[in-house]
Amino acid sequence: MTVESTAAREEARRSGTGGKRAAASGEPSTSRSASPGGGKGRAAQGAGNKQGAAKKKPAAKKAPAKSGKQAKGSAAQPGGDDFVQLLTPEGERVHHPSYDVDLSDEELRGLYRDMVLTRRFDAEATSLQRQGELGLWASLLGQEAAQIGSGRALRTDDYVFPTYREHGVAWCRDVDPTLLLGMFRGVNNGGWDPNTNNFHLYTIVIGSQVLHATGYAMGVAKDGADSAVVAYFGDGASSQGDVAEAFTFASVYNAPVVFFCQNNQWAISEPTDRQTRVPIYRRADGFGFPGVRVDGNDVLACLAVTKAAVERARTGEGPMLIEAFTYRMGAHTTSDDPTRYRTDEEHASWEAKDPIARLRGYLEREGRADEAYFAAVEEESEAMGKHVREAIRTMPDPDTMAIFENVYADGHALVDEERAQFARYLSSFADAPAAGSTQGGH
Amino acid sequence: MAATTAPAARKLPIAKAINESLRAAMEADPKVLVMGEDVGKLGGVFRVTDGLQKDFGEERVIDTPLAESGIVGTAIGMALRGYRPVVEIQFDGFVFPAYDQIVTQLAKMHARALGKVKVPVVIRIPYAGGIGAVEHHSESPEALFAHVAGLKCVSPSNSADAYWMLRQAIECDDPVIFFEPKRRYWEKGEVDPAAIPGPLHQAKVAKEGTALTLAAYGPMVKVCLEAAAAAEEEGNSLEVVDLRSISPIDFDTVQRSVEKTRRLVTVHEAPVFLGSGAEVAARLTERCFYHLEAPVLRVGGFHAPYPPARLEDEYLPGLDRVLDAVDRALAY
Numbered sequence: 001m002t003v004e005s006t007a008a009r010e011e012a013r014r015s016g017t018g019g020k021r022a023a024a025s026g027e028p029s030t031s032r033s034a035s036p037g038g039g040k041g042r043a044a045q046g047a048g049n050k051q052g053a054a055k056k057k058p059a060a061k062k063a064p065a066k067s068g069k070q071a072k073g074s075a076a077q078p079g080g081d082d083f084v085q086l087l088t089p090e091g092e093r094v095h096h097p098s099y100d101v102d103l104s105d106e107e108l109r110g111l112y113r114d115m116v117l118t119r120r121f122d123a124e125a126t127s128l129q130r131q132g133e134l135g136l137w138a139s140l141l142g143q144e145a146a147q148i149g150s151g152r153a154l155r156t157d158d159y160v161f162p163t164y165r166e167h168g169v170a171w172c173r174d175v176d177p178t179l180l181l182g183m184f185r186g187v188n189n190g191g192w193d194p195n196t197n198n199f200h201l202y203t204i205v206i207g208s209q210v211l212h213a214t215g216y217a218m219g220v221a222k223d224g225a226d227s228a229v230v231a232y233f234g235d236g237a238s239s240q241g242d243v244a245e246a247f248t249f250a251s252v253y254n255a256p257v258v259f260f261c262q263n264n265q266w267a268i269s270e271p272t273d274r275q276t277r278v279p280i281y282r283r284a285d286g287f288g289f290p291g292v293r294v295d296g297n298d299v300l301a302c303l304a305v306t307k308a309a310v311e312r313a314r315t316g317e318g319p320m321l322i323e324a325f326t327y328r329m330g331a332h333t334t335s336d337d338p339t340r341y342r343t344d345e346e347h348a349s350w351e352a353k354d355p356i357a358r359l360r361g362y363l364e365r366e367g368r369a370d371e372a373y374f375a376a377v378e379e380e381s382e383a384m385g386k387h388v389r390e391a392i393r394t395m396p397d398p399d400t401m402a403i404f405e406n407v408y409a410d411g412h413a414l415v416d417e418e419r420a421q422f423a424r425y426l427s428s429f430a431d432a433p434a435a436g437s438t439q440g441g442h
Numbered sequence: 443m444a445a446t447t448a449p450a451a452r453k454l455p456i457a458k459a460i461n462e463s464l465r466a467a468m469e470a471d472p473k474v475l476v477m478g479e480d481v482g483k484l485g486g487v488f489r490v491t492d493g494l495q496k497d498f499g500e501e502r503v504i505d506t507p508l509a510e511s512g513i514v515g516t517a518i519g520m521a522l523r524g525y526r527p528v529v530e531i532q533f534d535g536f537v538f539p540a541y542d543q544i545v546t547q548l549a550k551m552h553a554r555a556l557g558k559v560k561v562p563v564v565i566r567i568p569y570a571g572g573i574g575a576v577e578h579h580s581e582s583p584e585a586l587f588a589h590v591a592g593l594k595c596v597s598p599s600n601s602a603d604a605y606w607m608l609r610q611a612i613e614c615d616d617p618v619i620f621f622e623p624k625r626r627y628w629e630k631g632e633v634d635p636a637a638i639p640g641p642l643h644q645a646k647v648a649k650e651g652t653a654l655t656l657a658a659y660g661p662m663v664k665v666c667l668e669a670a671a672a673a674e675e676e677g678n679s680l681e682v683v684d685l686r687s688i689s690p691i692d693f694d695t696v697q698r699s700v701e702k703t704r705r706l707v708t709v710h711e712a713p714v715f716l717g718s719g720a721e722v723a724a725r726l727t728e729r730c731f732y733h734l735e736a737p738v739l740r741v742g743g744f745h746a747p748y749p750p751a752r753l754e755d756e757y758l759p760g761l762d763r764v765l766d767a768v769d770r771a772l773a774y
Contacts (some may be wrong), residue, residue: 190554200522201554205546212547215519222501223523242543245512252507406557407591409615413643413690415591424660 017135041096053237055353064108083293083325087301091361099292099304104367110153111299112363113377115144115356118168120381121177124388125184129334130148134184138165142297145355148172149302150324153310156198157227159220161213163275164202165262166232173199177384187398207233207240214246217257219281228313229257230306238283241336247319256313258306259284259321263294264328269341281323289319296326297355308425327353360400380393400426451634457490457627459601460566463608464491466635468498471526474612477504477513478530478566484735487532488568490740510540514565518548520530521561526612534569535578541586548617549592560615564608569597570661570711571758572625574751584713587619588689588721595638596642599663601631603686606639614642621688623661645692647699651681654705654750654768657696657722659685662709662759669764678772688718694721697729702734707767709759714742735765736774739767 038047084099103111122140129137140147143165151172154160162169170180175197182191183202190201203209213231220227237243238261250257261280265272276283284291290312295307302324327350329337363369404419446498454462468474476491476498482505485492495503510531517527531537537544544565551561571580588595594616598604604622611618640646648663648746649670656666663684670680681699685691700706708719723738741759749757 154667188554188556189550191556192557194522194555195559201551203547205542208543208547210523211515211543212519214512215516215521216518216523219520219523219525220514222520222525241509241539242511242515245507245509245515248507249512249516381605405738406553406555408594409552409557409560409562412616413692 005301007041009349011208032056039106051292066080067141070235083295084305085295086304087295087358087362089297089358091365093268093300093366095364096301096304099294099301099308101300101304101307103300108359108363109369109373110310111148112356112359112369113380114168114171115299115359116150116377117381117384118144118148118171119142120385121171121388122167123383125181126330126334128181128389128392129184134181134334135186135331136184136228136335138184138333139328140165140167140351142327142355143262143264143324144168145299145359146260146296146302146324146326149299150306152259152308153303154228154230155310157225158310159188159198159200159213159216159218159227159229160232161200161209161229162202162232163206163209163234164204165234166195166202168234170197170199173197178336178388178395181388181392182395185392185395187395199438206237207242209233210237210240210243210246211249214257214319216251217250217319218257220256221253226314227256229255230260230310231257232260232262234261234267235263235272235275235280236270237261238263238280247283247289247321250319251287251289254318256316257319258309258313259308260309261321261323262326263323264296264326266332266338268332269338270338279323281321283393284321289321291321291323291324294323296324297353297358297407299355299359326355329416445712451632451636454601454605454633455630456598456601456604457488459631459633460490460491460594460608460622461494461604461650462633462635463612464494465497465607467528467609468494471612472502473503473525474526475502475520475527476530477506477517477527479506479508479513479532481505481530486530488624490566490622490627491530504581507551510536511543514540514543514548514563514641517563517565518543518551518561521563522559524540526562526564528564528566528612530566531565533575533579534583537565537567537583540565544587544617545590545594548661549590549594552616553592553646561617562612562615563617564611564614565617565618566608566620566622567763568624568627569621570623571754572661574754576751577748580744580751580754582710584619584621584688584710585712585717588718593617593619593668593689594643594687595619595621596687597623597660598686599623599626599658599660599684601629601633603684604636605633605635606637607642609638610642621660626661626664629664630678643687643690644693644731644746645683645685645687645695647681647695648684649680649682651679651703653679653703654771655681655683655696655699655706656707656709656764656768657683657685657699657719658709659688660710662711665759665761665764668707669768671762672761672765673768678768680768685718685722691718691725692718692720693722693725693729696726700730701724701733704730704733705771706730706734706738707741707764707765707771708738709741709742709767711758713745714740715745717742723745736771739771741767 052132084096125137126139128134147168151169179192182188195202210231210233217229263280281293283292292305294301305322312320404415407415481491482495517529520527570582587593596607598607611620658666666682671684673680681703708722719740741764752762
């Protein structure tokens with residue numbers, strides 16, 4: 001049992017949820033709550049934690065509250081203990097009373113590399129859209145910390161349900177980045193096996209996947225497993241009924257799911273105040289589980305809070321909502337024009353909070369990475385860009401008859417009939433040139 | 443052979459046949475779950491799930507929050523985890539909050555994943571009218587689902603089909619919308635759990651005849667059989683085809699019938715306009731153009747909201763409306 005799960009339990013006690021609720025309702029997580037130490041469901045937890053800890057060794061600490069640096073109170077960005085920040089925009093390390101991480105230099109550098117390569121991939125995809133290689137691209141620019149921090153908090157057996165902008169999370173899940181481009185190029189509507197990396201398909205209709213994540217988590221609980229499930233969504237999706245219903249289901253069934261909301265301030269052209277009158281993280285109160293707002297441009301804070309949330313999930317304490325307060329630096333997609341609805345000043349204010357620059361500043365100041373390291377990452381990112389460009393330009397179009405493939409798992413007479421008809425129709429064209437232009441219709 | 447040594451061929455009402463089918467499916471496969479509103483202690487508002495929670499526990503027979511999109515959305519998630527959820531939507535008119543999850547997510551997920559994931563979710567919907575219910579409890583929305591690629595839609599008309607078609611729907615790796623004719627829930631028929639059922643999507647000739655084919659499914663099969671009996675007295679031999687499946691539709695069986703009878707009338711409770719009968723009419727006209735002695739006629743509901751209960755006898759196609767169409771077809 002790690003220290004941070006203790007912190008998370010304090011959260012649970014504050015809000016009156018967690019193991020107690022599960023035990024009281026007896027449904028559906030009795031097997032888990034009945035065996036906190038040695039039950040079969042959670043017995044695997046020790047090993048799992050060790051595995052995760054060996055890799056990242058995060059440990060929440062009781063840190064002295066209030067460093068003074070975290071309270072950058074402005075209308076756009078809240079401060080105080082309600083806002084978890086571990087690295088200021090200036091790259092200064094601060095502490096939070098409930099959440100912290102203790103990372104090795106190598107782990108810190110790894111987070112930097114993840115963010116740089118993700119940003120490079122994203123920039124490459126935006127360029128490829130401009131060059132006509134992709135029909136559309138949804139850039140994650142500015143949200144690297146939220147995605148890498150949360151993504152690196154997970155174990156391989158955890159399961160992620162993304163929106164269509166989680167390129168950084170996909171990176172953490174070891175999904176081949178070029179696979180993400182297929183749907184934006186128009187060669188498929190998904191294109192990867194979700195079970196290879198426990199990373200579900202991108203979901204375009206916003207909010208729907210939050211229910212899938214909750215149902216999946218209910219299944220995890222039924223299996224007695226100690227995996228966590230993470231549902232990604234945005235501030236716009238927080239208005240969807242499906243998200244509210246997911247909160248309800250996750251709460252009453254005490255499902256091991258983490259709701260990770262990237263509040264990037266804009267749902268295309270609509271600001272967050274068009275979605276909600278209360279901070280999004282506080283919505284959790286009404287559903288009976290904890291909600292936390294974290295600096296979404298601070299990769300350490302996102303890692304620490306997500307670690308705590310998945311630990312809660314693993315130990316049968318149920319769901320948690322994380323609001324990662326961040327900013328969409330680019331357009332909603334390559335079809336969008338943000339100059340119509342937001343100001344240069346706002347953009348500039350967030351540029352000053354850049355997630356990569358602040359971690360680099362910290363690494364440099366603390367001497368945790370040298371110039372050679374930064375140069376190596378830059379070189380790697382160049383190579384990655386080249387690889388992505390080559391991959392997209394050689395990505396084949398699907399076969400025409402793929403239209404009819406996988407519509408059903410067990411087949412369907414109408415699809416079979418239409419496939420055969422269409423094949424005949426196409427083959428009539430194939431014959432046409434040889435037969436000359438006189439081939440009559442019928 | 444197996445049928446004669448069957449342990450328990452019994453006469454069961456349709457509701458009980460469905461109950462037995464769920465029970466057998468849950469016994470056969472621990473991954474099968476039942477979920478919905480009031481399906482637990484109450485046994486569902488129609489008692490279709492009666493006793494299942496008692497025998498299989500709250501982990502497998504799950505009373506859900508009253509949120510249809512949430513029910514189907516979480517069922518999808520559980521299917522992705524390897525479960526086979528059988529979801530009950532309490533009444534036809536309550537399915538629409540879940541329509542987005544069904545159409546946008548459930549129907550397309552297998553194709554979006556290039557076949558890498560399966561979502562074997564069954565959605566049971568007690569549907570259609572005839573029980574004197576209040577608004578939103580008597581609708582026939584099957585065409586709205588059959589129109590969607592990725593879904594399969596079936597509707598049994600009798601106890602044996604209710605039992606076997608549900609077993610087959612649960613075993614199917616595709617999402618199946620299972621439309622239950624609620625006004626027939628209490629009608630009995632023989633169910634033989636040891637029988638060997640035909641294919642799920644195969645139509646059946648429910649009554650043979652020579653002069654005209656009636657094609658129907660679900661609650662209207664009985665009406666058509668009664669119409670055929672009445673027509674018999676007038677010297678007209680009608681064939682009744684029970685379609686059983688609305689996606690896919692077994693056009694071959696209908697075609698064989700129409701090539702024999704040369705006349706076709708389709709019958710359903712749902713509005714005629716753009717209903718499944720229109721599809722049957724179009725396909726059969728194309729397939730049997732030179733066999734037909736009359737245009738294919740359709741009998742069904744009107745392009746109006748389902749009426750208040752005191753008008754439903756007039757709204758619903760009954761024996762007379764069916765025979766009126768039969769007479770018009772025979773007059774050609």
